[in-house]
Amino acid sequence: MPTASQPPQPIQLLDLPAQHAPIRAELEAVLHYSLDESAFIQGPAVQQFARELSRYLGGPHVVPCANGTDALQLALMALRLSPGAEVIVPAFTYVATLEAAAVLGLVPVPADVLPGTFNLDPQAAAAAITPRTGAIVAVHLFGQCADLQALRSLADQHGVALIEDNAQAIGATFQTSRGETWVAGTVGEVGTTSFFPSKNLGGFGDGGALFTRDEARATYLRQLANHGQDRKYHHAHIGLNSRLDTLQAALLRVKLPHLPAWTAARQYVAARYDAALADVPGVAVPNRDPRSTHVFHQYTLTVAEDVPGRRDALQQHLAAHGVPSAVYYPLPTHLQPAYAHLGYRAGQFPVAERLCRTVLSLPIHPTLSDEQVAYIAAVVRAGYHSDEGGS
Numbered sequence: 001m002p003t004a005s006q007p008p009q010p011i012q013l014l015d016l017p018a019q020h021a022p023i024r025a026e027l028e029a030v031l032h033y034s035l036d037e038s039a040f041i042q043g044p045a046v047q048q049f050a051r052e053l054s055r056y057l058g059g060p061h062v063v064p065c066a067n068g069t070d071a072l073q074l075a076l077m078a079l080r081l082s083p084g085a086e087v088i089v090p091a092f093t094y095v096a097t098l099e100a101a102a103v104l105g106l107v108p109v110p111a112d113v114l115p116g117t118f119n120l121d122p123q124a125a126a127a128a129i130t131p132r133t134g135a136i137v138a139v140h141l142f143g144q145c146a147d148l149q150a151l152r153s154l155a156d157q158h159g160v161a162l163i164e165d166n167a168q169a170i171g172a173t174f175q176t177s178r179g180e181t182w183v184a185g186t187v188g189e190v191g192t193t194s195f196f197p198s199k200n201l202g203g204f205g206d207g208g209a210l211f212t213r214d215e216a217r218a219t220y221l222r223q224l225a226n227h228g229q230d231r232k233y234h235h236a237h238i239g240l241n242s243r244l245d246t247l248q249a250a251l252l253r254v255k256l257p258h259l260p261a262w263t264a265a266r267q268y269v270a271a272r273y274d275a276a277l278a279d280v281p282g283v284a285v286p287n288r289d290p291r292s293t294h295v296f297h298q299y300t301l302t303v304a305e306d307v308p309g310r311r312d313a314l315q316q317h318l319a320a321h322g323v324p325s326a327v328y329y330p331l332p333t334h335l336q337p338a339y340a341h342l343g344y345r346a347g348q349f350p351v352a353e354r355l356c357r358t359v360l361s362l363p364i365h366p367t368l369s370d371e372q373v374a375y376i377a378a379v380v381r382a383g384y385h386s387d388e389g390g391s
């Protein structure tokens with residue numbers, strides 16, 4: 001099928017200026033207000049934002065912090081695990097999931113993921129449990145919930161904590177077999193998220209938050225994120241300096257009310273991609289777990305490996321036609337050089353390793369037009385056929 005060699009309008013992998021354009025006046029007003037208010041640390045907007053985000057997520061305690069990696073670290077600190085305790089993490093995730101455990105002297109223990117959802121395989125997690133296991137970290141990768149019901153039961157059965165790294169799936173829900181609707185990030189002892197600018201709810205710099213249903217744990221987390229301080233200049237715990245800037249909270253308050261519409265726009269783009277790409281041989285559209293809503297932080301294809309290098313050839317073909325794409329993630333966690341001391345080898349987590357060779361994420365942002373989506377899908381289709389035989 002012939003395709004134009006360049007898109008109708010330039011296509012970005014992420015288009016924050018387009019997303020911010022309709023709310024620009026409000027954002028500017030907040031910037032000016034914050035400058036005048038001068039309450040840069042722990043100003044009123046921080047707690048206002050926490051309350052509003054709590055309402056959006058169905059009422060958990062929300063503890064804002066400096067970024068999503070700190071949120072993971074604070075979540076693990078709040079569990080008071082002994083040094084050397086093991087933390088089960090998916091072998092296919094962003095490195096922060098492991099890093100938070102490693103910097104605390106805990107031992108990240110990767111477990112393989114499921115080929116369909118790319119999320120932690122509950123059976124692999126079960127097999128990784130030892131008497132030293134302190135926590136399981138479920139990552140809701142690319143916007144879809146891990147098997148929360150299986151992982152919640154597994155954690156309960158072994159008396160270990162469940163942490164949810166919800167940096168990519170804010171607003172996603174999970175339907176249990178008992179007919180309950182669980183909100184991602186609020187099912188584990190602690191859930192974490194990130195407001196890194198590219199996330200579904202992105203700030204204007206770094207930011208993050210923790211969620212918990214336990215009030216005492218929320219208080220402890222709030223203290224840990226502020227130098228372990230329980231009252232001014234009195235430090236009950238060894239903590240971190242990990243607060244969300246007032247300015248970030250104030251700007252995030254402007255964006256939060258738009259999140260449902262932005263999520264719906266992402267889901268609409270995903271459905272159009274699904275329809276346009278479902279029958280392209282060798283390209284698999286994202287698998288949907290019928291129990292989870294998918295908030296499409298990423299729209300991630302897998303490309304067949306019948307010819308070596310086929311994914312990379314497709315990516316080059318897309319780039320040549322003005323379509324940016326990305327590989328999240330090119331290296332599984334257990335093969336990252338920083339974690340070589342853990343002693344894992346290639347071949348130990350075959351699903352994660354295969355995904356690193358086959359995944360390709362297409363542009364998916366709320367302002368992508370129908371025309372752009374159709375163009376991208378046509379370029380994928382043509383690229384797949386024209387690259388027969390690799391390059």
Ligand SMILES: *Cc1c(COP(=O)(O)O)cnc(C)c1O
Nearest residue numbers: 067068069094096167194195196
């Ligand atoms: C972005 C991300 C993080 C880290 O968040 P930061 O705010 O960048 O520290 C952690 N885990 C996952 C899965 C992420 O996508």
